[in-house]
Amino acid sequence: MPMSDEDRVALRELVENWAVWRDAGDWERFAGVWDADGWMTATWFQGPAADFIAASKAGFENGVSILHFLGGHSSDVAGDRAIAQTKMTISQRASVDGVEVDVVCTGRFYDFCRRGDAGWAIVRRQPIYEKDRLDVVDPAATLELDRELLDRFPVGYRHLGYVQTKAGFTVKTGLPGLTGEAVERLYDEGAKWLAGSSTPGDLQREGS
Template sequence: MALTEELIDRLAIRDLLENWTVWHDAADWERLSTVWHEGGRMITTWFQGTGDEFVRVSRERFNGGVRILHFLGGSSIDIAGDRAIAQTRMRISQRAKVESVVCDVVCTGRFYDFLERAERWGFVLRQPIYEKDRIDPVDPTATLKLDWTRLMSFPEGYRHLAYLQLGMGYSVKADMPGLTGPEVDALYIKGAHLAEGRINRSDRRRDAAPRGLAVSAAASFPGCSCNRIVDQPLPSRVIFGSEMLWVGDGEPIREEAVALAMGDLDMLPLDASQLAPGSIVADVITHETKLLICVVR
């Protein structure tokens, strides 16, 4: 069978997915650092940040005795030009003491990956979906007693993993996507837009973009009124979801809103009152730009 361009892309993407797993679990940090594009992000229960930061923190914790292992299953890959979404079955395994008993936690789910090709395929965002988990004492004769209230404070898909990680002193994110629910629905919206080519990635660096956005700029966007200023380093994507505004991969702003951005970006000629749920508002690749958040009337 002839190797078509699409098949070559699929093989390259699957190779990337497998390399991440083997290099991470084998502590091959130098090669693991090559799988993200610049500014690419990793979101897990215990970490949210750039790929470079993830490698650094993972190395530190590995050297401190932490062991988090992965096993991959099948993949479904949707390619749209130089963009792709890959969903891959996976299991996460972590061993540690829980309430003084050495335990294994196994979590089953999917990696939901945003990928782009810029000379090579690389991660823009790696986001696990946590579907279910369980905890087992390594010694089958040991008795494990958990704090039920603490256990049930986390979503079903990773509550035992969260319990273990809290006991290790981790700060655990409490709203990761599961098999169903608004978090995974929002993730699917983001994936659909990337697959449709409605999320754009610029090769231009925006580090030198002017800081701030004049409030008067909102006047040229019918249906908007000033709501608040976000003044912090921002990730790269702004997506208007069905019930919330996702600023990159951070926390959603839980109100119907639209973000406008300046810098060396062109202001979008849109009427905010006409935005449909799921509309892409802007593609912001910068580290210093302020966003003006405007409520849609």
């Protein structure tokens, strides 16, 4: 779908502001990237944006280290609606069974966006988890993983899910990966959003 240069710049800036302000703990400005009906789905959280901001702030203040890095970006625009896809990595440092590790997950942010009086805002964010890996921070350290726990999660975020579970989070299974039913359903919801659907997908299902 055709889009103006202004839309292209504004949507890219919106996604970049999300990552910079969230990771910096700039919660007031971070709240400004969300639509009033904003919804966030992640491995460890599914719910309204306001609740996600509060949970992220609490984690930040308690030493939870989750950072984001962005890559290529593409957007489709239909009037005052858009679907933005942005390559990203999620990086988390945590202790697993007494061993400090880094887990890195590569994928895409898939954002349902809407333009209002204040400009573009995110109505729903659904990450797509494509692949991940786990490394010990100290090369001399060793870590033996619980295979049963690791296999509980889809291949796209199995190590991220493992680390977050060990850290005390409840991790949702069945989230979209590079291929499969979940991501195909997401693409269908995105197409319907651009076509004028009343909601950005089945949020009740995503929150279950």
